[in-house]
Amino acid sequence: MLVDLDQTPRSLLVCDRSSFLDEKNRISSQVELQHFNYKVSVLLPECSSPPSHLDSVLNSFSSFYLIRKLPIHELLDKDFLETAVYQGGVYGLSYGTRVDEDNCVALMPNGRLCLSLDKDSFQVLGVEGKPSRFNHRTNSRYVVSVDLTDSSMAPGGRGHLRLLTGLKSRLCLKTDFLLSHHPGGRASLQPLLSGQDWSEHRPEISSRALTHLSCPTLLTSDLQSCDPHSLLEWLGAVDADVSCENSSSSFLSSLVCPEPKTTLSGALSISVSGLLLPQDIHRIIQEIRSYLEQPRLESWVSLTVHGFVDSPVSWGGSEHGFLRGGENFYTLLMFHDHTYHLHLATGAHNTCPP
Structure with a gap:
C-alpha cells in the first residue's frame, strides 16, 4: 500500500479555449460524445437562489x-x-x-x-x-x-x-x-x-447557498495565471463542500484556493444527478449563456459534467476503465462575452479525450 501511495496515478487533461460564436467550436460535439452522464454541477457566483429560467430547465430534465x-x-x-x-x-x-x-x-x-x-x-x-x-x-x-x-x-x-x-x-x-x-x-x-x-x-436536484467563498479571480476570460489543475481541484472542493481555507500545517487537507483570489459574498452550487442525456445538458448550457447576458456583478459560470465511473465506454465509443478513480468528466467555464474554457479530464484507464 505504501508503494501505491508513493506513485501518483497518470491522468489526462485537455484544455481548449474558444468562443460560442466561433462556428468551429467543439461544445456541441463534445456534449454528444459523452453518452452516459450521472451528475451535472453548476456554480453561480454572487447568486443566492436558482434563476427561474434555469430552475425550469433543471426540473424538465428527462426521466x-x-x-x-x-x-x-x-x-x-x-x-x-x-x-x-x-x-x-x-x-x-x-x-x-x-x-x-x-x-x-x-x-x-x-x-x-x-x-x-x-x-x-x-x-x-x-x-x-x-x-x-x-x-x-x-x-x-x-x-x-x-x-x-x-x-x-x-x-x-x-x-x-x-x-x-x-x-x-x-x-x-x-x-x-x-x-x-x-x-x-x-x-x-x-x-x-x-x-x-x-x-x-426523475433526476435529483440539490442546491447549496455559499457565503464568503474564496474564489480565483475570474473576472475576465484571461486565465493565463491560473493553473487548470488547481482550478479543477478548487471547483471539485466547492462541489464536495470541502473547505479550501487550510493552513500549511493542516494534515486533513492541502487544498487551497488558487492565487490570485478574491472573496465572493455569496454563491450558489447546484447539482443534478441521474442518467442525464446530452440533449438536456445542451439546454442547460444555452440557459446559462442567456443568464450571463444579463448585467450582474460576476461574469462567469462553471458547469461540470461527470460520466459514470463504471461505464464500459466514454468519449463516444472509446473503452473506459477504472484503475483507481474511473474519472471521465469535463468542465466548461463560460463568460459573459461568449468565450469559454473547456477542460476534459480522465483517469489512467482511458483514451485521450478528443
Whole structure:
C-alpha cells in the first residue's frame, strides 16, 4: 500500500479555449460524445437562489428507468430493435456493476452494444471480441462491440442469432439496467419494459447557498495565471463542500484556493444527478449563456459534467476503465462575452479525450 501511495496515478487533461460564436467550436460535439452522464454541477457566483429560467430547465430534465435483473438478450428482441434501437437516441447502461470486476453493458444512441466481460464470461459467450486495452499482463478482460443496426445483426441473421444464443442459452447475463431515450425522438421503450420489473425516476436536484467563498479571480476570460489543475481541484472542493481555507500545517487537507483570489459574498452550487442525456445538458448550457447576458456583478459560470465511473465506454465509443478513480468528466467555464474554457479530464484507464 505504501508503494501505491508513493506513485501518483497518470491522468489526462485537455484544455481548449474558444468562443460560442466561433462556428468551429467543439461544445456541441463534445456534449454528444459523452453518452452516459450521472451528475451535472453548476456554480453561480454572487447568486443566492436558482434563476427561474434555469430552475425550469433543471426540473424538465428527462426521466429514466431502472429495470431490475434485465436479461441482456432482451436488448436483441425484434420489437425492441424496431421500435427503439433503429429509431436512435436510446441510452442504456448496466447499474451497480464494476467495470474492473463485473460484466458491464452499454447501449449507445447510435445502436452500438458494448459488453465488457471477464475472461470466463467471454469464453462462454462464444462471439468475437478483443482483449481490453487496459489488461495489465494477461488477457483477463475482453470487449465485445456490435452494431445492432448493421445488416448482419438483423433479427434472424447469422450474427444476431449467434449473439442471441450466447446471451440467452450460454452466458445468461442479467443485470440491473438504466434506460432512457431522447424525448423528442420516435423511439418507444415499452416493448422492453413490458414484462420487466421497472421503476421510473426523475433526476435529483440539490442546491447549496455559499457565503464568503474564496474564489480565483475570474473576472475576465484571461486565465493565463491560473493553473487548470488547481482550478479543477478548487471547483471539485466547492462541489464536495470541502473547505479550501487550510493552513500549511493542516494534515486533513492541502487544498487551497488558487492565487490570485478574491472573496465572493455569496454563491450558489447546484447539482443534478441521474442518467442525464446530452440533449438536456445542451439546454442547460444555452440557459446559462442567456443568464450571463444579463448585467450582474460576476461574469462567469462553471458547469461540470461527470460520466459514470463504471461505464464500459466514454468519449463516444472509446473503452473506459477504472484503475483507481474511473474519472471521465469535463468542465466548461463560460463568460459573459461568449468565450469559454473547456477542460476534459480522465483517469489512467482511458483514451485521450478528443
